[in-house]
């Protein structure tokens with residue numbers, strides 16, 4: 001029986017990963033989230049009993065799922081100071097973690113990344129403390145989610161956009177460009193720490209660079225569910241941030257989780273792989289898909305004062321396909337259909 005730690009377990013990626021572990025393993029799962037953004041497990045964990053034991057919430061009849069509402073940094077510091085606190089407090093045969101998934105981060109959408117970059121820079125602190133702990137604790141395996149935001153922004157402009165390949169970031173030979181704001185810098189720094197942890201401390205670490213992950217249960221501050229919700233309400237004129245011609249690589253959360261688990265199995269040296277579809281889709285195209293589902297053809301109203309980020313960001317998935325044989329299974333049309341159907345259920 002393994003022990004998993006999921007930080008940021010109540011956020012979008014964290015809760016989808018935690019749900020996957022809960023449904024596919026019999027392992028112990030310890031979830032930590034300060035709920036600054038995340039959704040309490042009661043709202044997504046399904047129909048399982050829960051009870052509070054001191055500062056911990058325990059889920060399920062077999063009492064193997066635990067939730068700490070806490071800053072991950074405080075949790076990890078406590079674990080360093082009192083290595084047997086989990087064993088005593090949870091009454092489980094815990095010695096150390098096997099798999100650790102580190103999703104706790106200040107993320108936010110474009111408005112946060114551009115509008116409050118110093119708040120996002122707190123990620124440097126969260127990741128530094130995380131890797132410092134990991135190098136002492138020595139879990140079997142670590143997953144660090146980097147981001148497509150780590151790629152040089154000058155490869156994503158209107159005139160020079162290319163499909164971004166893993167080799168466009170080469171930390172070892174210092175071939176790196178300017179990433180996207182403090183968010184991208186913190187991810188690039190996190191990848192560097194991952195490589196140091198692997199090389200100098202013998203930790204097995206996999207990094208992933210998800211592009212635009214989306215899904216039915218994503219927060220409405222993100223564009224895909226927000227656009228779906230407005231199409232479900234048949235908004236007309238239909239507002240879009242910027243011209244709407246900016247494009248992203250949309251990849252469904254179920255595919256993201258599949259790829260994360262594959263990376264955990266196959267990567268140990270701190271290197272990073274893309275998680276994307278390899279396809280550039282503009283926001284205008286997403287609106288067309290959603291309004292097509294809703295059966296109307298609205299007037300598009302560009303909001304040119306809104307932050308839009310880089311012009312085109314999409315992945316080259318050749319390396320992942322050739323080296324690891326992995327490809328996403330859910331097409332953009334199918335994934336958007338799922339998001340739209342959920343929006344219809346909830347918002348109409």
Ligand SMILES: NC(=O)c1ccc[n+]([C@@H]2O[C@H](COP(=O)([O-])OP(=O)(O)OC[C@H]3O[C@@H](n4cnc5c(N)ncnc54)[C@H](O)[C@@H]3O)[C@@H](O)[C@H]2O)c1
Nearest residue numbers: 008010011012013033034036037038071072104105145213
């Ligand atoms: N969603 C995507 O498409 C995507 C793309 C690229 C990278 N990522 C990365 O994946 C990770 C998770 O992203 P997400 O989309 O789930 O974001 P999210 O904001 O939904 O989740 C982050 C979670 O961390 C929690 N948190 C923040 N600070 C914390 C702290 N100090 N201690 C404990 N918990 C804390 C928040 O409450 C939230 O639940 C992030 O590192 C993000 O950069 C996500």
